[in-house]
Amino acid sequence: MTIGSVPVKFRISVDHDQCMLCGRCVENCPYDVFRLENGKIHVNSRKCVACHRCIAMCPRDAINIRERPVDYRSHPVWTTEAREAIYNQSRTGKIILAGMGNAKPYPIIFDSLVLDACQVTNPSIDPLREPMELRTYLGKKPSRLETRQRDGDVEVLTSLSPNLQLETPIMVGHMSYGAISLNAQSSIARAVTETGTFMGTGEGGLHQSLYPYQDHMIVQVASGRFGVDINYLERGAAIEIKIGQGAKPGIGGHLPGEKVCEDVSCTRMIPVGSDAISPAPHHDIYSIEDLKQLVRSLKEATEWKKPVFVKIAAVHNSAAIAAGIARSAADAVVIDGFRGGTGAAPRVFRDHVGIPVEAAIASVDAKLRSQGIRNEVSLIASGGIRESADVAKVIALGADAVYIGTAALVAMGCRVCGTCYRGLCPWGIATQRPDLVARLDPEIASRNVANLIHAWTLELSELMGAAGINSIESLRGNRDRLRGYLLDESIMKVLDVKPVGA
Amino acid sequence: MDGRAIRSALSMMDERGSGEGAGYVAYGAFPEFADYYAIHVFFDAIHETKAAVDQELSKWGTIVHEEEIPTFEQQNIRKIHTPWRYFFQPDARLMPRSTTPEDDIVMHLVMKVNTSIPGALVYASGKNIAIFKASGWPEEVADFYRIQDYKGYIWLGHNRYPTNTPGWWGGAHPFNLLHWSVVHNGEITSYGTNRRYIESYGYRCSMFTDTEVVAYLFDLLVRRHHLAPELAVRALAPPFWDEIDRMPGREAYLNRAIRLTYGPALMNGPFAIVVAKPDAIVGFTDRIKLRPLVTGTMGDRLYISSEEAAIRVMEPEVGDITMPRAGEPVIGRVYT
Numbered sequence: 001m002t003i004g005s006v007p008v009k010f011r012i013s014v015d016h017d018q019c020m021l022c023g024r025c026v027e028n029c030p031y032d033v034f035r036l037e038n039g040k041i042h043v044n045s046r047k048c049v050a051c052h053r054c055i056a057m058c059p060r061d062a063i064n065i066r067e068r069p070v071d072y073r074s075h076p077v078w079t080t081e082a083r084e085a086i087y088n089q090s091r092t093g094k095i096i097l098a099g100m101g102n103a104k105p106y107p108i109i110f111d112s113l114v115l116d117a118c119q120v121t122n123p124s125i126d127p128l129r130e131p132m133e134l135r136t137y138l139g140k141k142p143s144r145l146e147t148r149q150r151d152g153d154v155e156v157l158t159s160l161s162p163n164l165q166l167e168t169p170i171m172v173g174h175m176s177y178g179a180i181s182l183n184a185q186s187s188i189a190r191a192v193t194e195t196g197t198f199m200g201t202g203e204g205g206l207h208q209s210l211y212p213y214q215d216h217m218i219v220q221v222a223s224g225r226f227g228v229d230i231n232y233l234e235r236g237a238a239i240e241i242k243i244g245q246g247a248k249p250g251i252g253g254h255l256p257g258e259k260v261c262e263d264v265s266c267t268r269m270i271p272v273g274s275d276a277i278s279p280a281p282h283h284d285i286y287s288i289e290d291l292k293q294l295v296r297s298l299k300e301a302t303e304w305k306k307p308v309f310v311k312i313a314a315v316h317n318s319a320a321i322a323a324g325i326a327r328s329a330a331d332a333v334v335i336d337g338f339r340g341g342t343g344a345a346p347r348v349f350r351d352h353v354g355i356p357v358e359a360a361i362a363s364v365d366a367k368l369r370s371q372g373i374r375n376e377v378s379l380i381a382s383g384g385i386r387e388s389a390d391v392a393k394v395i396a397l398g399a400d401a402v403y404i405g406t407a408a409l410v411a412m413g414c415r416v417c418g419t420c421y422r423g424l425c426p427w428g429i430a431t432q433r434p435d436l437v438a439r440l441d442p443e444i445a446s447r448n449v450a451n452l453i454h455a456w457t458l459e460l461s462e463l464m465g466a467a468g469i470n471s472i473e474s475l476r477g478n479r480d481r482l483r484g485y486l487l488d489e490s491i492m493k494v495l496d497v498k499p500v501g502a
Numbered sequence: 503m504d505g506r507a508i509r510s511a512l513s514m515m516d517e518r519g520s521g522e523g524a525g526y527v528a529y530g531a532f533p534e535f536a537d538y539y540a541i542h543v544f545f546d547a548i549h550e551t552k553a554a555v556d557q558e559l560s561k562w563g564t565i566v567h568e569e570e571i572p573t574f575e576q577q578n579i580r581k582i583h584t585p586w587r588y589f590f591q592p593d594a595r596l597m598p599r600s601t602t603p604e605d606d607i608v609m610h611l612v613m614k615v616n617t618s619i620p621g622a623l624v625y626a627s628g629k630n631i632a633i634f635k636a637s638g639w640p641e642e643v644a645d646f647y648r649i650q651d652y653k654g655y656i657w658l659g660h661n662r663y664p665t666n667t668p669g670w671w672g673g674a675h676p677f678n679l680l681h682w683s684v685v686h687n688g689e690i691t692s693y694g695t696n697r698r699y700i701e702s703y704g705y706r707c708s709m710f711t712d713t714e715v716v717a718y719l720f721d722l723l724v725r726r727h728h729l730a731p732e733l734a735v736r737a738l739a740p741p742f743w744d745e746i747d748r749m750p751g752r753e754a755y756l757n758r759a760i761r762l763t764y765g766p767a768l769m770n771g772p773f774a775i776v777v778a779k780p781d782a783i784v785g786f787t788d789r790i791k792l793r794p795l796v797t798g799t800m801g802d803r804l805y806i807s808s809e810e811a812a813i814r815v816m817e818p819e820v821g822d823i824t825m826p827r828a829g830e831p832v833i834g835r836v837y838t
Contacts, residue, residue, distance in 0.1 A: 135743045
């Protein structure tokens with residue numbers, strides 16, 4: 001018995017009275033939804049992924065997309081997604097791949113936390129009139145300062161480790177060349193250079209054309225070691241060892257051979273057209289002491305001049321793992337929450353493995369404090385940061401800085417259609433097809449990303465000023481300035497926040 | 503000096519309070535017991551709670567002398583606690599790995615009593631330091647304890663307008679831990695960060711108010727980390743990064759090192775603070791001076807106050823009234 005067709009996800013309609021037959025939709029849709037025949041635009045709705053490229057390009061607003069025009073009989077247990085996954089797997093017998101971040105409707109903790117503001121007993125601070133400090137240093141810090149008085153001068157006996165200096169606590173996370181296009185990477189590179197912050201290279205090497213921005217790039221060493229050589233390590237402002245990723249904790253990565261073009265093959269140092277497979281574990285890290293060795297090796301290789309970060313996915317035991325990492329020579333721990341995005345991940349991992357970054361940061365910060373080592377390492381939060389309020393909240397929960405990923409892509413046009421894994425991104429972001437990549441103009445896209453970082457930085461300053469705080473370190477871990485709104489008692493205990501009204 | 507002058511000074515600033523909390527500290531108040539820790543306790547129901555405190559103290563050392571602190575009925579002060587003072591000699595051998603065992607024992611006792619013995623609150627624990635505080639107007643509290651009968655070489659006084667814990671004697675300033683005493687005008691918006699930082703070093707905040715972290719931070723930075731008091735102030739109210747960027751190399755390095763190491767100790771929000779230790783006092787404000795601070799000197803005396811009027815009533819001929827810049831410490835040292 002055949003399963004037959006499942007209902008279309010999207011229904012496209014074209015208003016033929018409005019349509020001027022310009023053909024932009026035909027030209028722009030890489031999924032072949034549209035065709036112009038006999039003086040009329042025809043559509044194949046089944047191919048649509050709702051990337052909105054046609055909508056954005058149509059000069060007459062003649063196109064309309066409806067989600068799920070025909071749905072299944074509603075059922076609270078047997079959701080559409082559950083049924084379709086079964087049809088899919090009963091046909092293929094395979095693991096289902098999915099793009100972007102976690103798509104399950106888990107409650108978002110950020111949305112149940114509210115921020116504080118000053119009234120009467122202390123004045124709020126106007127960032128337009130008073131200094132507001134968002135500068136953040138990432139890296140090892142001394143646990144205490146040894147000083148000596150000498151001829152009336154104070155001499156510092158403690159030596160400072162190299163730190164990254166950020167003008168705003170917002171960085172752009174690791175998205176490799178391969179996963180995203182070179183135009184997308186160079187747009188981000190220009191934006192972070194302009195705004196005085198940093199971006200990650202991902203595990204895809206560092207393309208030559210990005211060398212001018214290398215002082216703002218954190219180079220990644222992941223389990224496939226693609227693109228890693230001494231030249232790469234020395235060019236980065238910092239080095240990040242990627243152990244895991246929030247979107248797919250516990251598994252590796254796979255860049256299909258189709259995406260490995262000439263250029264990608266050069267930066268990754270692999271043959272053209274070969275699959276780039278990053279194994280699940282690093283095969284030289286089977287324990288915490290192995291990680292410590294790798295951190296030291298990377299530091300030795302770069303003469304202890306560069307901070308080394310370690311990124312882990314937010315999992316149940318993050319706090320203890322982070323405490324272990326903090327005891328190595330590592331300078332910062334990155335905690336990637338289960339809402340983190342990805343080009344491709346098995347759906348079952350994306351939706352079911354890991355924990356939210358809010359809870360992970362809160363427990364890591366608390367654990368490090370209980371061991372008296374919190375200020376010695378930096379803590380970077382990532383995975384599901386959607387706006388400046390999320391940045392403020394996660395810093396108040398204990399993070400030093402954040403990585404954004406999806407938000408930066410959205411700033412370049414991404415509509416979160418979640419089809420990155422097909423490599424046909426019509427916005428020129430998650431694709432290597434030259435004609436599609438050419439659609440992304442780094443001149444404009446870099447401006448968009450820089451604008452976004454700038455706007456969030458302004459909002460963060462305003463939020464801090466309203467809370468009577470003029471330096472980011474006084475917001476960090478300041479959970480007294482958060483309240484939980486309709487959060488249950490157990491999660492408030494983990495977050496160490498009081499309920500609203502208390 | 504006896505306590506009369508500071509009583510008259512505070513009476514000039516009744517506008518700043520609400521009659522729900524005031525207090526004083528005198529350094530050098532107990533010459534006959536100068537070598538012992540003067541542990542002050544508020545007992546709620548003394549016959550029920552005192553035995554537990556006695557027992558805790560006896561575990562760690564010897565009570566050399568103890569007495570109920572003499573008080574004299576005032577119309578508006580309801581004596582809800584019994585103020586008590588012990589003169590205590592800790593047994594240094596019980597804290598073998600410490601470089602300052604006696605201080606560490608007393609600090610441990612303070613945290614232990616305040617977090618585990620309900621109805622007993624240790625509100626002072628230094629040597630030769632007397633604290634007088636209660637719920638009332640400053641003049642009433644002064645008369646309640648008859649502070650004119652005590653002599654000191656450093657006095658701090660405070661008039662409270664409580665928002666957080668009105669009427670609670672423990673909430674009145676000065677706050678004291680070991681040799682540190684703090685009076686504070688303002689509200690610390692970074693309290694959540696400061697408290698979590700200091701608690702990771704074994705301090706326990708039990709006074710329900712932001713000011714106590716200042717005493718603990720000074721204890722950590724100066725006593726345990728051996729920073730000079732002016733550097734501790736620099737950590738609590740550091741220069742802005744823009745200013746640090748403009749400093750010459752070594753100075754910039756020092757300030758950067760302080761901010762990186764002690765970022766969680768940085769205090770934000772409006773405040774004017776005076777901290778005393780046996781050989782010095784330090785006054786300073788927040789980095790943008792959201793609270794007033796005025797200083798004056800007369801002979802070998804330094805006065806620090808929220809208002810000039812309070813200094814003038816003690817020293818009508820005071821010459822050099824100055825207003826220190828935001829974050830800049832004013833330090834008075836005791837010379838012998």
